[in-house]
Amino acid sequence: MSDQDIIMLLSQRDNRAYHYLYSNYYQLLCTVAYSIVQDHYDAECIVGDLIFHLWEHYDSIHIQKSLKAFLISSTRNRALNHIRTAKNKYEIHLSKITDPDIHPDRFLVDNNHPLGHLLTQELEKDIQEAVNNLPTETKRVFRLSRFEGMSNQEIADKLQISINTVKYHIKQALALLRKALGKYFILAIIYIGHFF
Amino acid sequence: MSKLTTINQYDELIQKLFTEGLEKSERETLVAWIQKDATHKHYFEEQQELWYISMCANPKAKQYDWEKAYTHFIQRIDANQHPQRTKLFDYMQLSKIAAIAILVIVVGVFAYWVGQSYASFSLDRLTTIEAPLGSKTKLVLPDGSTVWLNSGSKISYAQSFGHKNRDLALEGEAYFEVTKNKNLPFQLQMNGMRLKVLGTKFNVTDYPEDSITIVNLLSGHVALENQIQKKSIMHLLPNERATFNNRSGKWKKSICEAQESTQWTSDYLLFEDLPLSEIIKTLNRAYDVHITLDSTKIDIANLRFYGKFIQSKNTIEDILTKIVHTKNLKYKGKNGQYYIYFDS
Numbered sequence: 001m002s003d004q005d006i007i008m009l010l011s012q013r014d015n016r017a018y019h020y021l022y023s024n025y026y027q028l029l030c031t032v033a034y035s036i037v038q039d040h041y042d043a044e045c046i047v048g049d050l051i052f053h054l055w056e057h058y059d060s061i062h063i064q065k066s067l068k069a070f071l072i073s074s075t076r077n078r079a080l081n082h083i084r085t086a087k088n089k090y091e092i093h094l095s096k097i098t099d100p101d102i103h104p105d106r107f108l109v110d111n112n113h114p115l116g117h118l119l120t121q122e123l124e125k126d127i128q129e130a131v132n133n134l135p136t137e138t139k140r141v142f143r144l145s146r147f148e149g150m151s152n153q154e155i156a157d158k159l160q161i162s163i164n165t166v167k168y169h170i171k172q173a174l175a176l177l178r179k180a181l182g183k184y185f186i187l188a189i190i191y192i193g194h195f196f
Numbered sequence: 197m198s199k200l201t202t203i204n205q206y207d208e209l210i211q212k213l214f215t216e217g218l219e220k221s222e223r224e225t226l227v228a229w230i231q232k233d234a235t236h237k238h239y240f241e242e243q244q245e246l247w248y249i250s251m252c253a254n255p256k257a258k259q260y261d262w263e264k265a266y267t268h269f270i271q272r273i274d275a276n277q278h279p280q281r282t283k284l285f286d287y288m289q290l291s292k293i294a295a296i297a298i299l300v301i302v303v304g305v306f307a308y309w310v311g312q313s314y315a316s317f318s319l320d321r322l323t324t325i326e327a328p329l330g331s332k333t334k335l336v337l338p339d340g341s342t343v344w345l346n347s348g349s350k351i352s353y354a355q356s357f358g359h360k361n362r363d364l365a366l367e368g369e370a371y372f373e374v375t376k377n378k379n380l381p382f383q384l385q386m387n388g389m390r391l392k393v394l395g396t397k398f399n400v401t402d403y404p405e406d407s408i409t410i411v412n413l414l415s416g417h418v419a420l421e422n423q424i425q426k427k428s429i430m431h432l433l434p435n436e437r438a439t440f441n442n443r444s445g446k447w448k449k450s451i452c453e454a455q456e457s458t459q460w461t462s463d464y465l466l467f468e469d470l471p472l473s474e475i476i477k478t479l480n481r482a483y484d485v486h487i488t489l490d491s492t493k494i495d496i497a498n499l500r501f502y503g504k505f506i507q508s509k510n511t512i513e514d515i516l517t518k519i520v521h522t523k524n525l526k527y528k529g530k531n532g533q534y535y536i537y538f539d540s
Contacts, residue, residue: 035251131253
């Protein structure tokens, strides 16, 4: 089914459309949400609420360009809203930040340059490959930081290395990912602006 | 050289933003740097995008069960398409019944806790309500939910409870009837486990001082998040029980008669095939007494009993008398101090 087919079925509240969204996008969208809220349960609720919203407002949804881009940006916005509301108390708690001055939002978001725009280019495989190709130690540190949500200090304690070594590996990881994926940034500029 | 140094300095701030979060002043410094020059902005946006999209490589991403989620979605839209008929003629009654999702948390090992876990649940301007030893308390929370607190238990919540959030901390044993509010999830933080609700679901947590936590669900839907073992999630349906070891993070689900677990709210003390060691803990709390066991001859602590008592009618001595009669034991003591021993 093409994007246009799905969008049409969505406007008719046809269950096949929702089934398609769940089977094709649910896991990706949960991952998008998780990367912001750092909580599997919240991530699933956010995506579930988004799809339910599409069902509730089936007659007023306008998806102009790519379905995937629409879903990713909607999920991202919902996740960001989620952590900005009062519920973010747990984010602060879980990440062990007690200083009220520290902002829980780990991203500075600018609508002109939406987060996740590279994902609309079917790049998941390339991204996975880029992460898997990181040197062993760097990959280990990066995964703990990015996927387990561990603080630098926790990683240092766990791996018995200094905090500066942790920082070095994260810096190294970003530099190598930039090297592997940087070429897509140029392409991406074309897509920007088609999101909302 | 100097340019390289500045980039390094901001690289560190960017990384700190992603990994630890920034303090207000650091954030301002970074934003000023980003706004100063278009190349800075570009560089920052690309770093941010890289960090953000790298989550696609998370091997855990595969664990989301889309089929289960889809089933849940279908149930949700069905419920919306066929609203319950009773709503038409008795809205108040319905909101009472439908809005009540009932949860019982039985904390197995009880007593002298209060701990680090509790302190780390950072809520400002806490309201704390405690049921003293020897008495039980029933209260209505600002959001209309009802809580029965067993002897020696307490709950805390911030002043924002009920309008900004429904975050709650519990120590001990409580029975909840939670009013439904889709906009404000009901969240209960304990050590190693968290209970959370969006709409009609929940999630529970407990403390390190008590090794076993039991959650019995009477109605509604609760999600429990295991914060010790890889943040795994367990969903409970009515008459299901979660038994959680908050030291090891191990847990299991079983079928239960959830209604029975609320017996204590109704003045009954119900012991069903429980070891004496557990019964004594309950009695110590309920009557504010101190009972000890002789452990020299036989393993009295592990002897099991059945019994049903009414707290307001049976004295502690009535109960002790019944217990010792069934197993060739004796007890001595008075004024709250008792000693159970084997009658040789």
